[in-house]
Amino acid sequence: MSNIIVRGNLTRDAEAVATTGEKGLVKFSVADTRSKKDAAGQWVDDAHYIDCAYWTKDVQNVLRQLTKGTPVMIFGEWKQERWEKDGVKNSKISVTINSFKEIQIGVRSQAQGQAQAPEDDIGF
Secondary structure (H helix, E strand, O other): OEEEEEEEEEOOOOEEEOOOOOOEEEEEEEEEEEEEEOOOOOEEEEEEEEEEEEEEOOHHHHHHHOOOOOEEEEEEEEEEEEEEEOOEEEEEEEEEEEEEEEOOOOEEOOOOOOEEOOOOOOOO
8 A cells, every 4th residue: 555645635524434444434535626727828726636545543622623514634555446437347445544633724724814834744
């Protein structure tokens, strides 16, 4: 597997998956959207959606943190899944999360009225 760092927003609330081990599984999806110019020179959004799986002993706390729209930076190992259905070949990238961090981009300070840089404590 290969390591990956992705910054994006959750596309839906995280959900718990029942397990029998001491760790629980939390699944969610992150959208990584970039703006780029198309062939006509117009700016368009180019979104990539990544399915994520996070194994943790603290499922309830993670579920409270990871709600739709939350900006996060995730660190983990990616893999490409491939399958065929009805003669059509499909694939997707998924990430098994090692750690994540909620991020705030361009948060305005009420006292100063200026944008603050996000914290650089990444948590690994």
